[in-house]
Structure formats: structure tokens, C-alpha cells
Amino acid sequence: MRDYRIEQIRRAEAYSHTEAYNKLALFEPGSWLSGPVKTILELLPHFQNRRSFRGLDLGCGVGRNCIPVIQALRGIPCVMNCVDILPLAIDKLRENAEKYRVESSINGIVCSADQYPIAEEQYDLILGVSVLEHLDSVDTLARKLDEIYRGLRQDGIACFVINTSIQEHDRSSGASRNVQFEINMSTGEMERILDAAFSGSEVLRRRVVHYQYDTYRESGIVRLDTDVLTYAVKKRS
Numbered sequence: 001m002r003d004y005r006i007e008q009i010r011r012a013e014a015y016s017h018t019e020a021y022n023k024l025a026l027f028e029p030g031s032w033l034s035g036p037v038k039t040i041l042e043l044l045p046h047f048q049n050r051r052s053f054r055g056l057d058l059g060c061g062v063g064r065n066c067i068p069v070i071q072a073l074r075g076i077p078c079v080m081n082c083v084d085i086l087p088l089a090i091d092k093l094r095e096n097a098e099k100y101r102v103e104s105s106i107n108g109i110v111c112s113a114d115q116y117p118i119a120e121e122q123y124d125l126i127l128g129v130s131v132l133e134h135l136d137s138v139d140t141l142a143r144k145l146d147e148i149y150r151g152l153r154q155d156g157i158a159c160f161v162i163n164t165s166i167q168e169h170d171r172s173s174g175a176s177r178n179v180q181f182e183i184n185m186s187t188g189e190m191e192r193i194l195d196a197a198f199s200g201s202e203v204l205r206r207r208v209v210h211y212q213y214d215t216y217r218e219s220g221i222v223r224l225d226t227d228v229l230t231y232a233v234k235k236r237s
């Protein structure tokens with residue numbers, strides 16, 4: 001059955017990222033694409049002694065995180081499967097992978113994270129930066145987290161950055177708007193779901209920071225207020 005709410009949110013998300021990816025170059029100073037998520041770089045020493053590395057980047061965008069990961073692990077044979085629902089993101093990811101000479105290590109895949117099947121015990125690192133809140137339901141989120149846990153190899157790491165407790169306002173009038181995220185949970189609720197999915201794993205990072213930022217909507221620019229949860233776990237041997 002068609003879900004008009006999800007379709008509407010996905011149109012809004014595609015619009016805002018099409019605008020962003022057409023206007024901003026990867027690593028453009030002063031923009032949200034200026035550099036990778038710092039926590040991800042801080043996790044990389046865990047992989048320095050591996051003989052090979054396999055990663056998965058869900059909602060990879062144009063390569064802001066996966067490209068620096070591959071660059072930092074130079075010398076280790078690396079492959080990253082990089083998944084995004086937006087074809088433009090994957091086109092630009094491929095261009096950027098060539099530009100930064102990591103194209104042989106990056107597989108760009110156009111697919112929704114809801115649908116992308118995660119093979120068991122395949123990955124050293126699974127990233128989900130600003131994507132889990134775009135899964136199509138809370139049930140899908142719980143199922144996907146279970147798949148991610150199973151998809152990690154022993155000592156593999158999952159790292160998520162998730163918008164929670166989100167509010168959306170029209171920037172010029174200040175009027176409150178419907179939030180264009182499929183899942184909008186309180187931070188505590190999201191932490192409880194993550195803790196349940198990764199019980200028995202070692203929590204490497206748990207941090208919440210309040211952010212305000214602007215994004216594009218067809219009606220104009222809106223301001224988002226969000227508590228951004230960074231959560232990283234290591235699957236125990």
C-alpha cells in the first residue's frame with residue numbers, strides 16, 4: 001500500500017540534497033561537506049593492523065566520510081560498499097572517488113537503506129551518518145540495526161550520527177512546519193533502541209550535541225533544530 005507521508009518526506013529529502021550536492025563541492029570549506037565526521041577518523045586506528053578492510057557506508061552522499069576512510073587506510077586492501085537512495089549522490093560519489101584516486105576501493109550503489117541487504121559478518125566498519133532517521137519506520141530501524149550487528153565481523157565497528165528530537169521552522173516567518181524526517185524520536189528513545197540492538201558490544205562513543213542548521217525545501221529555506229546523537233560500538237570477540 002502506498003504511504004503518502006513517506007513519499008512526501010522522500011521528495012523533500014531528495015529536493016534538499018539535490019540542491020546541496022549541485023551547489024556544494026565535496027570538502028568545500030565552510031560548508032557541511034567541508035570534512036568527514038571527526039569521530040569516524042578517530043575510530044580508524046582500530047583498523048591499522050588489519051590485512052584487509054571492508055566497509056559499508058549507508059546514506060553515503062557524495063563521499064564525505066568513505067573517501068577519507070579509504071585515504072587514511074592506504075596500504076591496506078580496502079573495499080567500501082557505499083549506498084544512497086539518490087542517484088545524483090552516487091554519480092557525484094563516483095566522480096569524487098576518481099578525483100581523489102580511490103575509485104578502485106569504492107562501490108557506489110543506488111538503493112534505499114531500508115532495502116539494501118547487509119550480508120552477515122562481512123564488515124569491519126559500518127557507517128550511518130544522517131540516514132537511520134530516514135528509514136521508513138521504527139520497525140525497519142530495529143530490523144536494520146539487527147542486520148548491522150550481524151553484518152559486523154568480530155571487532156567490527158558501527159558508527160552512527162542521528163538527528164533526534166527534530167523541529168523544523170520556516171526561516172523567514174519562524175512558523176513551525178511538519179518535520180521532513182521519517183523517524184523523529186527523542187534522544188533517549190533512540191539510545192534505548194541502539195543499546196538494545198548492540199547489548200554486549202563495547203560502546204566507544206556516545207555524545208549528544210544540539211545543532212541548528214538550515215536546509216532547502218521547495219517552499220524555501222527552513223531551520224532545523226536537532227539533538228545530534230553520535231554513537232559508535234565495537235562488536236566484541
Ligand SMILES: C[S@@+](CC[C@H](N)C(=O)[O-])C[C@H]1O[C@@H](n2cnc3c(N)ncnc32)[C@H](O)[C@@H]1O
Binds near residue numbers: 058062130
Ligand atoms: C545529510 S546527507 C549525509 C550524507 C553522508 N552520510 C555524509 O555524512 O556526508 C543524508 C544522505 O542520506 C541519503 N538518504 C536519505 N534517505 C535515505 C534512505 N532511506 N536510504 C539511503 N540513503 C538515504 C540522502 O540522499 C543523502 O545523501
